[in-house]
Amino acid sequence: MLAPLLAVLLTAPRPVTLWHSYRAQEAEALQALADAFNRSQSRYALTLLAIPYDAMAAKVSAAIPRGHGPDLFIFAHERLGGWAEAGLLAPAASLPDVFLPGMAEALAWRGRQLGLPLAFKTLALFYNRALVASPPRTTDELLALAPALSDPAAGRFALAYQSGDFYYHVPWLLGFGGAIFDPAGRPELDTPGAVASLRFVARLARRGFIPQEASSALVTQLFAQGKAALAVNGPWFVGELPPAGLPWAVAPLPIVSATGQPARPFLTVEALFRSARAPDPEGARAAADFLVSDASALARARTARQLVANRAAYEDPEVASDPVLTAFRAAARDAVPMSSSPAMELLWEPAQTALRAALRGDDPAAALAAGERQLRALSLPPPPKAAPWASLAVVLLAGVAIVLGWHRSGRVPERGSAVAYAFVLPAAVATVALVLLPILFSVGLSAFHHRPDGGYDFVGLGNFVDILASRGYAPAEPLSFYFTLGVTLLWTAVNVALHVTLGVALALLLRAPWLRLSGVFRVLLIVPWAVPNYITALIWKGMFHRQFGAVNGLLRALGLPSVAWFSHFATSFAADVCTNVWLGFPFMMVVTLGVLSAIPRELYDAAALDGASPFQRFRHVTLPLLRPALLPAVVLGGVWTFNMFNVIWLVSGGEPGGETDILISQAYRWAFARQARYGYAAAYSVILFLILAAYALFAQRLMAGREARA
Amino acid sequence: MTRRTSWPVLVLGHAAIVIATAATLYPVLWVVKMALSPGQSFDASPSPWPRVVSLQNFADLWAPGSAMGLWRQLGNSLVVALATAAVGLASSATAAFAFSRLRFAGRQASLTFFLATQMFPGTMMAIPLYILLDDLGLLDTLTGLVLVYSTTAVPFCVFSLKGYLDTIPRELDEAARIDGASSWAVFTRVVLPLARPALAVTALFAFLSAWNEYILAATFLGDARTFTLPVALQQYVGEYHTEWGHFAAGAIVVSIPVMLLFFALQKQLVSGLTAGGVKG
Amino acid sequence: MATVELKGLGKTIGQTPIVRDVDLAIGDGEMLVLVGPSGCGKTTLLRLVSGLEEAGAGEIWIGGRRVDRLPPARRDVAMVFQSYALYPHMTVRENLAFGLTLRKLPRAEIDSRVEEAAALLELTALLSRRPRQLSGGQRQRVAMGRAIVRRPAVFLFDEPLSNLDAALRAQVRVQLQQLHRRLGTTSIYVTHDQVEAMTLADRIAVLRAGELQQVGRPLDLYRQPANRFVAGFLGSPAMNVLPATARGQGGELRAVGDGFALPLPAGAVAPGRELLLGVRPHDLSLVLEGGALSGLVEAVEILGWEAFVQLRVGGNAVLVRA
Numbered sequence A: 001m002l003a004p005l006l007a008v009l010l011t012a013p014r015p016v017t018l019w020h021s022y023r024a025q026e027a028e029a030l031q032a033l034a035d036a037f038n039r040s041q042s043r044y045a046l047t048l049l050a051i052p053y054d055a056m057a058a059k060v061s062a063a064i065p066r067g068h069g070p071d072l073f074i075f076a077h078e079r080l081g082g083w084a085e086a087g088l089l090a091p092a093a094s095l096p097d098v099f100l101p102g103m104a105e106a107l108a109w110r111g112r113q114l115g116l117p118l119a120f121k122t123l124a125l126f127y128n129r130a131l132v133a134s135p136p137r138t139t140d141e142l143l144a145l146a147p148a149l150s151d152p153a154a155g156r157f158a159l160a161y162q163s164g165d166f167y168y169h170v171p172w173l174l175g176f177g178g179a180i181f182d183p184a185g186r187p188e189l190d191t192p193g194a195v196a197s198l199r200f201v202a203r204l205a206r207r208g209f210i211p212q213e214a215s216s217a218l219v220t221q222l223f224a225q226g227k228a229a230l231a232v233n234g235p236w237f238v239g240e241l242p243p244a245g246l247p248w249a250v251a252p253l254p255i256v257s258a259t260g261q262p263a264r265p266f267l268t269v270e271a272l273f274r275s276a277r278a279p280d281p282e283g284a285r286a287a288a289d290f291l292v293s294d295a296s297a298l299a300r301a302r303t304a305r306q307l308v309a310n311r312a313a314y315e316d317p318e319v320a321s322d323p324v325l326t327a328f329r330a331a332a333r334d335a336v337p338m339s340s341s342p343a344m345e346l347l348w349e350p351a352q353t354a355l356r357a358a359l360r361g362d363d364p365a366a367a368l369a370a371g372e373r374q375l376r377a378l379s380l381p382p383p384p385k386a387a388p389w390a391s392l393a394v395v396l397l398a399g400v401a402i403v404l405g406w407h408r409s410g411r412v413p414e415r416g417s418a419v420a421y422a423f424v425l426p427a428a429v430a431t432v433a434l435v436l437l438p439i440l441f442s443v444g445l446s447a448f449h450h451r452p453d454g455g456y457d458f459v460g461l462g463n464f465v466d467i468l469a470s471r472g473y474a475p476a477e478p479l480s481f482y483f484t485l486g487v488t489l490l491w492t493a494v495n496v497a498l499h500v501t502l503g504v505a506l507a508l509l510l511r512a513p514w515l516r517l518s519g520v521f522r523v524l525l526i527v528p529w530a531v532p533n534y535i536t537a538l539i540w541k542g543m544f545h546r547q548f549g550a551v552n553g554l555l556r557a558l559g560l561p562s563v564a565w566f567s568h569f570a571t572s573f574a575a576d577v578c579t580n581v582w583l584g585f586p587f588m589m590v591v592t593l594g595v596l597s598a599i600p601r602e603l604y605d606a607a608a609l610d611g612a613s614p615f616q617r618f619r620h621v622t623l624p625l626l627r628p629a630l631l632p633a634v635v636l637g638g639v640w641t642f643n644m645f646n647v648i649w650l651v652s653g654g655e656p657g658g659e660t661d662i663l664i665s666q667a668y669r670w671a672f673a674r675q676a677r678y679g680y681a682a683a684y685s686v687i688l689f690l691i692l693a694a695y696a697l698f699a700q701r702l703m704a705g706r707e708a709r710a
Numbered sequence B: 001m002t003r004r005t006s007w008p009v010l011v012l013g014h015a016a017i018v019i020a021t022a023a024t025l026y027p028v029l030w031v032v033k034m035a036l037s038p039g040q041s042f043d044a045s046p047s048p049w050p051r052v053v054s055l056q057n058f059a060d061l062w063a064p065g066s067a068m069g070l071w072r073q074l075g076n077s078l079v080v081a082l083a084t085a086a087v088g089l090a091s092s093a094t095a096a097f098a099f100s101r102l103r104f105a106g107r108q109a110s111l112t113f114f115l116a117t118q119m120f121p122g123t124m125m126a127i128p129l130y131i132l133l134d135d136l137g138l139l140d141t142l143t144g145l146v147l148v149y150s151t152t153a154v155p156f157c158v159f160s161l162k163g164y165l166d167t168i169p170r171e172l173d174e175a176a177r178i179d180g181a182s183s184w185a186v187f188t189r190v191v192l193p194l195a196r197p198a199l200a201v202t203a204l205f206a207f208l209s210a211w212n213e214y215i216l217a218a219t220f221l222g223d224a225r226t227f228t229l230p231v232a233l234q235q236y237v238g239e240y241h242t243e244w245g246h247f248a249a250g251a252i253v254v255s256i257p258v259m260l261l262f263f264a265l266q267k268q269l270v271s272g273l274t275a276g277g278v279k280g
Numbered sequence C: 001m002a003t004v005e006l007k008g009l010g011k012t013i014g015q016t017p018i019v020r021d022v023d024l025a026i027g028d029g030e031m032l033v034l035v036g037p038s039g040c041g042k043t044t045l046l047r048l049v050s051g052l053e054e055a056g057a058g059e060i061w062i063g064g065r066r067v068d069r070l071p072p073a074r075r076d077v078a079m080v081f082q083s084y085a086l087y088p089h090m091t092v093r094e095n096l097a098f099g100l101t102l103r104k105l106p107r108a109e110i111d112s113r114v115e116e117a118a119a120l121l122e123l124t125a126l127l128s129r130r131p132r133q134l135s136g137g138q139r140q141r142v143a144m145g146r147a148i149v150r151r152p153a154v155f156l157f158d159e160p161l162s163n164l165d166a167a168l169r170a171q172v173r174v175q176l177q178q179l180h181r182r183l184g185t186t187s188i189y190v191t192h193d194q195v196e197a198m199t200l201a202d203r204i205a206v207l208r209a210g211e212l213q214q215v216g217r218p219l220d221l222y223r224q225p226a227n228r229f230v231a232g233f234l235g236s237p238a239m240n241v242l243p244a245t246a247r248g249q250g251g252e253l254r255a256v257g258d259g260f261a262l263p264l265p266a267g268a269v270a271p272g273r274e275l276l277l278g279v280r281p282h283d284l285s286l287v288l289e290g291g292a293l294s295g296l297v298e299a300v301e302i303l304g305w306e307a308f309v310q311l312r313v314g315g316n317a318v319l320v321r322a
């Protein structure tokens, strides 16, 4: 009986899981290879799981240390350093000498090979053969060509690329002789080459050779419609172009005439990483070897047109005859592997800030100096380690004070409380277990510094001191904590005020007896509620686009000048507010409708008989009844707005230069975009919480007062 | 009160509501446009109408091997959202009753506590919640996700329901008590039946919060079979390239059940959400 | 079977005493009417008895059982609220049956009691309606029916007629009287309407600012009010009150005031005392000459079935039934 069962157990293939974010053809090619691997042997069964790209890095960081991660995963090499320091990655068993130069090297960390290259991505120059016979080989040629090809008023540009994205600027930066790290290996921004590169792109922007605020969608649209003759883009661009009717080709990026150096894009290596916690290293290794083999690479190149990392694939006649693959293969020669050091993470934000400032027309040197200053502020050393005892004493004292204060406030227990506690119990248990514990955890975390290697140092109140000291920025400067706090408060107040005003106004309109089709309008007006806000926020961002957005289109139609919405604090803030008001007014409207329907008609009739005008009826009947009833909704709405991360992140993204960031988006940056400073982010959360708790206490007073009067 | 409204008021009022509705629908129409336009580009032109209409993007959602196996994920989302609404309602209804009707030591403090839990930024709770779920062995399960969503749903439900219960005349439960009802009987036989609109709306909110959530779901679910709709939808957003057509079509698929719920619960939506109420 | 005894009952909300040291014994089957001006604590007192409010001091005994620590459900009382407090989501039948279902009475028993009460209150045709489909008077009857079906030891009424119009009120008052006679249940009836008090009460208790002023049979209170407040509160129009001083005059004791000197029973008070003389308008009559009081006519009120004349006697206004 048992023997056959055992045999089955022993021979059943052992699972090997692989996480990836591939889509479409690349995903299909990978699946085909996994199937091939599973057919080729019977000991292991490779299964694939597609994870959204956005979620992958966080998920890997969280899952692997706790033993839930995959055996293998595919990701760009840029996170290598952080993961390596945290001990998440297992070294490769062997490194076959089959890869293009530079590929495997990008995956080495402190002398160990921590991943195997699968494919690479880099930038090249796409050109429309109908508009330019041969692509410009130098920047001077580009500048000479550009005036004839550009007409910003008609939406035509010589060159389209995501000029505000630092990744796309790197080719110019390096081509002009700029650097990203100083000789000592520290990130740096303010170099003569960087200034020259910013001057160059600022000129392109000023002369109208490139579109402003170009998103990837806009670049695609312009190039696909023949409104941009050239585009700097990566291999993924091919899939976005129309399959027929557009005569395009790919060439290497031009040489920077000022230095004679080629524009050098970043090289990103898509690597296959093996988890250090993989339960079955043998199987993971076998699968990895299979996937990076020349045969697999060839299959990927042929079926998915992937830019594979293996040399041999490019000798295949079919691949060699693909102009896109060969062009990118050539472009890779000038490319520079992106640094995978955790320090690189800190560079993006200030670099982008400086870049966009220059594109807006600020002085490039000044923009870079400000960026450099931000970089220094972000890279300040963590707070010093603290002695736990001193801080523990502080915490204990605070606890005692709170308990005493509680006692002093004179709460008399009442009879019949037992029943009440039983009623509150289910909600209390759920909340305590699932909210209070994580909150306490975060509060604890706020006293630690999360080291890049995954360890924690106790720093006491160091994180708080650090935050409150604003990292060297004066309180009124845009990047200081206090400025952000002010923006947050303003954000909350403006939004809530508008939510209430608009909600009440529309509810009153909907309740007006003379309004036709009020049922239809009511349903249509709550539609914003139904559509997930992570997509409508993106739509709104598009609507505020400087050149192609609907809002500016409307302004132009009205004969008004168009506005560069994300270039100034006030307008950028207004765009955020607009989006959030759109998202939030239906809630207030519906609450108000509820309250209005509960006001007895006789009250209005009585007031009308007393000779009150409609406005007086609103002031003296509706408003006094509405105010207390709306209070809880206003309080909750305030809290939600205060922590409304999505809108800020997706619409303005903090533009210009972090000025429209609110506290929660800052906290998010520290946790997920600046070296995983979890402790620091937790300290931010605690500060947020304290501010809101004070607000809640105040609101509670207001509401309790109302209850007593009711 | 049947005085005739003067025509300027009529015209201005209707104009205002039409403009407001148009402004409200415009961005939504864009989503529809992207979903109906063939291809995956983000058309930045101001016109909200598609140039060419095609249902290809919707068909792709259901295509075998697509990022959204769709039926399964639709089912997962439905299960998670319904369960969240059920848990939220079940565990908050009694508490809302106690806060509205019973006097007990620590009442004010607990109310403040429930309000305060709404204030810790949810985005920042992902890491501790991950560890907690792991210790409970609930990672990668829909049950775990429901628990996580309940954390925000429960306090919200408590507040929303309490607001409504406060509007139900106290004399009704006093009458019931004299009639011989225990607190439980007052709750189940008098207060709950009267709170039906609020229960419906509160459930709708809890449902919505779970239905639309993406970040936590993506973090806590590690098995494609457990993915919810928004997670599947987010797979169309890549590192360099977003498949706007699919993304928009998916967003519409996500929104339709919510719209239907809105339609179905229209009346309750208005009467059940007094969030505080008017008491004489 | 059920007597109600209140011993030293008190209730303070915050710093304000609402009910103060009330001692009251209500006999089995008695209808005690609690009167007093608005805000004097009548409702509160009733809620103390029902258990909706917790007593701050004192004891409550119902049918020989101390109940002040018991929840309302276990005190065996039924209450008719001023606003009726009918359950809006239940039909009339369910409203009536609710208390009985909670007590898990057999189905048949419930039905028969409901039918009986409905017949008694002429609600039979309305049994399947909801409260919002009823008129004010019908609602009021349902509220009473809800109390009756329970057959409790004590009925508590909190101004049950105050939401009805005058004609209906008079009609229901009579019905109430008959009902009480028929059921003979101990009742506490709160009102600020003295007509209700006089017509319904076996005994009246007058409450003022939370303190009991006087308890007694209606006519006793009418004739022998214990203090000026009770004197002024009962009777319509209100009693004339004239300040005077007791004086011995020629062997006779007289009350001498501004513009009058009236004889007092011998030895009633010591001479020289300051007095307040209370005289009901109905106990005075007008004569052209030789009356005990004399004054100028200031105003005449003619109601049709009777008329009153206001005289100025010295510095006082005196109302006289003509």
Ligand SMILES: Nc1ncnc2c1ncn2[C@@H]1O[C@H](COP(=O)(O)OP(=O)(O)O)[C@@H](O)[C@H]1O
Binding pocket: C013, C018, C036, C037, C038, C039, C040, C041, C042, C043, C044, C045
């Ligand atoms: N919950 C309460 N808080 C404070 N004062 C109250 C409360 N309930 C009643 N009172 C006060 O107690 C007094 C007596 O009220 P009540 O018993 O309702 O009077 P009545 O029924 O005789 O009109 C009133 O002055 C009222 O303001």
Ligand SMILES: [Mg+2]
Binding pocket: C039, C042, C043, C044
């Ligand atoms: Mg009263």
